[in-house]
Amino acid sequence: xxxxxxxxxxxxxxxxxxxxxxxxxxxxxxxxxxxxxxxxxxxxxxxxxxxxxxxxxxxxxxxxxxxxxxxxxxxxxxxxxxxxxxxxxxxxxxxxxxxxxxxxxxxxxxxxxxxxxxxxxxxxxxxxxxxxxxx
Numbered sequence: 001x002x003x004x005x006x007x008x009x010x011x012x013x014x015x016x017x018x019x020x021x022x023x024x025x026x027x028x029x030x031x032x033x034x035x036x037x038x039x040x041x042x043x044x045x046x047x048x049x050x051x052x053x054x055x056x057x058x059x060x061x062x063x064x065x066x067x068x069x070x071x072x073x074x075x076x077x078x079x080x081x082x083x084x085x086x087x088x089x090x091x092x093x094x095x096x097x098x099x100x101x102x103x104x105x106x107x108x109x110x111x112x113x114x115x116x117x118x119x120x121x122x123x124x125x126x127x128x129x130x131x132x133x134x135x
Contacts, residue, residue, distance in 0.1 A: 001028060003020075003065075005020050006064075007046070011050055021042060041110070044111055046064070062077065064076070064078075071134060074132055076129070076131075081127060085120040086108040086129065087119060087129075111131065115133050117131075118130070
């Protein structure tokens with residue numbers, strides 16, 4: 001099973017994406033906790049693209065490709081923003097008090113905790129962040 005969702009780089013697209021994920025989870029028979037984790041991971045990843053990937057005010061498409069095959073869930077987030085590999089960031093030290101931690105970096109940390117594998121690729125001027133979950 002495979003679904004492709006295209007949204008624009010506007011923050012008001014996030015609730016639209018969440019609704020589509022809930023519909024897809026229902027169609028595919030995914031559990032509510034899994035659907036919630038998918039939504040949270042996507043919100044973190046896609047909001048980073050919306051807020052930081054583009055240096056212009058133009059409208060850009062963000063493509064999300066979700067597939068489920070043999071209990072393997074794959075989510076690809078594809079954008080034409082500036083190159084950025086969130087997986088290359090150093091893991092935040094969550095043992096430090098919040099006021100002593102640098103700003104940022106918790107989104108990819110959360111995504112890594114919810115997913116089994118997170119990879120980044122840059123090809124043909126496109127960023128692709130791939131999230132994998134065994135269900």
